[in-house]
Amino acid sequence: GLTEIETNLANIAGQAGGSGGLGEAAAGLGQLNDQLGQVTQGLQQTGNIQQTVGALTQISGGLTEIEQGLQGAAGQTGELGAGLGQLAEGLASANEGLAEIEGGLTEASDMMQSMSDSESVRATGLFIPEGTLDEEGFEQVFDRYTFADETGVMMEVILAEDPYSPEAIDTVAEIKDTVNRSIAATPLEEADVAFGGIASINSDLQDVSSNDFTNTVIIMLVSLFIVLAILFRSLIMPLYMIGSLLLTYYTSIAIAELIFVNGLGFDGISWAVPFFGFVMLVALGVDYSIFLLDRFREESFNGISVREAMYTSMAKMGTVIITAAIILAGTFGAMMPSGVLSLVQIATIVVTGLLLYGLVVLPLLIPAISVSFDRGVWWPFGNRKRDHK
Numbered sequence: 508g509l510t511e512i513e514t515n516l517a518n519i520a521g522q523a524g525g526s527g528g529l530g531e532a533a534a535g536l537g538q539l540n541d542q543l544g545q546v547t548q549g550l551q552q553t554g555n556i557q558q559t560v561g562a563l564t565q566i567s568g569g570l571t572e573i574e575q576g577l578q579g580a581a582g583q584t585g586e587l588g589a590g591l592g593q594l595a596e597g598l599a600s601a602n603e604g605l606a607e608i609e610g611g612l613t614e615a616s617d618m619m620q621s622m623s624d625s626e627s628v629r630a631t632g633l634f635i636p637e638g639t640l641d642e643e644g645f646e647q648v649f650d651r652y653t654f655a656d657e658t659g660v661m662m663e664v665i666l667a668e669d670p671y672s673p674e675a676i677d678t679v680a681e682i683k684d685t686v687n688r689s690i691a692a693t694p695l696e697e698a699d700v701a702f703g704g705i706a707s708i709n710s711d712l713q714d715v716s717s718n719d720f721t722n723t724v725i726i727m728l729v730s731l732f733i734v735l736a737i738l739f740r741s742l743i744m745p746l747y748m749i750g751s752l753l754l755t756y757y758t759s760i761a762i763a764e765l766i767f768v769n770g771l772g773f774d775g776i777s778w779a780v781p782f783f784g785f786v787m788l789v790a791l792g793v794d795y796s797i798f799l800l801d802r803f804r805e806e807s808f809n810g811i812s813v814r815e816a817m818y819t820s821m822a823k824m825g826t827v828i829i830t831a832a833i834i835l836a837g838t839f840g841a842m843m844p845s846g847v848l849s850l851v852q853i854a855t856i857v858v859t860g861l862l863l864y865g866l867v868v869l870p871l872l873i874p875a876i877s878v879s880f881d882r883g884v885w886w887p888f889g890n891r892k893r894d895h896k
Contacts, residue, residue, distance in 0.1 A: 539569045543605075563609045571602060666706060673775060675706035676713055683710075709778075716778045724785065731793060738797070739804055740888040747876045748800070751868050752792045756785055759860035763852055777849040784856035791835065791857075792864045795828045799869060803877065813881050817874045825870055832865025 546562045549555070621636070628634045639645070652661050664682060668674040683702065690696050702710075728749055735745035760781065767773045802824050806816040839861070842854035877884050 535569065535572075539566050542566055559612055563605055563612070566605060668706075670705040671709065671774075676710045679706045679710040712778055716782060720782045720785070723782065727786070727789060731789075735793075735797075739800060741885050743880055743884050743886050744800060744877070747873070748793065748796045751796070751864070751872055751876075752789050754872075755792060755860050755864045755868055756788050756856075758863060759788065759856045760784070762859050763855045766855060767852060773848075777852055779849055780852040780856065784853050784860075787839075787853070787857050788860040788864075791861060795832060795865065795869055796873065798828055799824050799873065800877075813884060814878050817877050821870065821874060828869060829865050832861045832869075836861040836865075 542562070543566055546559055546566070549562075550559045618636070622628050622634045625634055649657060652663075653659060654661065666675050666678055668678060679702065686700060690698065690700070731749055732745045735748060736742055739745065760776070763780075763784075764776060768775060799820055803816055803820040806819045807813065809816075811819070836858045839854045839857045842850045845851065880886075
């Protein structure tokens with residue numbers, strides 16, 4: 508706009524023969540316009556608001572002088588007075604625009620200074636202008652989202668996923684991690700943070716069940732290893748016995764997931780199923796292993812080879828163990844018609860595991876491993892009764 512005014516003013520000065528200092532006014536307006544361009548460029552490059560405000564004040568003063576000169580010249584030039592008057596009005600509008608810009612920049616500068624002086628910005632990265640929270644519109648917000656005499660705040664998060672779905676549990680875990688990272692090294696670092704809602708409860712249940720399951724597995728396996736090592740006087744036999752039980756358990760879990768997730772379309776296995784399935788399957792499976800391997804240990808005392816001792820043990824105990832496994836599997840199968848999903852899934856894991864262990868692992872895998880180790884199966888203690896003979 509100032510460029511257009513400058514051009515028109517130069518044309519009028521040429522028509523009037525440069526009377527009334529119009530040419531000087533046009534030249535001065537051009538200089539001010541150049542200065543305004545430099546100020547704009549400097550603001551974009553440096554962001555120095557205070558320096559920009561000072562420069563705009565000087566430019567505004569120069570525009571005011573030119574405007575007053577044009578208004579005086581308008582009364583002296585007769586027919587050209589109307590055009591000069593319009594130019595003077597244009598300069599007045601431009602001057603008002605610069606004043607608004609100057610005021611806005613000053614307000615922004617004050618706001619930035621307040622943010623710079625604010626302790627909350629340095630501590631949390633959040634800035635609330637002074638007096639904002641005292642407005643009437645925030646009263647309902649305080650009533651809804653604060654508690655404990657406004658010393659606590661509640662934040663609501665509405666998930667896009669089904670709150671009962673595994674995806675919602677994963678989202679809650681991400682939210683918890685984000686909150687912990689966000690409050691670190693801030694005044695809220697020592698604050699008590701709690702999470703609620705269906706998805707959060709399910710996430711807590713998953714964490715508890717996972718931790719309890721891990722602790723249970725460690726305690727049971729370590730205890731089994733110690734007891735079996737003392738019973739069989741060997742460190743090798745407990746290892747492949749426990750390994751066979753773990754192989755059976757994870758195979759049963761995989762089969763249950765194929766049935767209920769891939770086959771029947773459920774979201775997953777219930778959170779309590781792995782825990783109880785492991786306890787039951789390992790407790791029952793280790794009993795059958797002890798029946799067989801303890802008889803194997805007794806037979807080996809007679810001075811026969813490991814292969815012969817295992818063959819005799821299987822002939823005398825195999826039928827009993829397999830029959831017991833089938834009967835117990837049928838007993839747990841009675842849980843199937845209950846209609847309770849977790850009980851049905853537990854029954855599926857236990858029945859599958861018992862049949863797999865009683866018909867495949869114990870009759871085939873355990874004897875094969877034992878025979879492969881030969882006399883090393885008694886490492887490091889050895890078969891003391893045979894050695895004594």
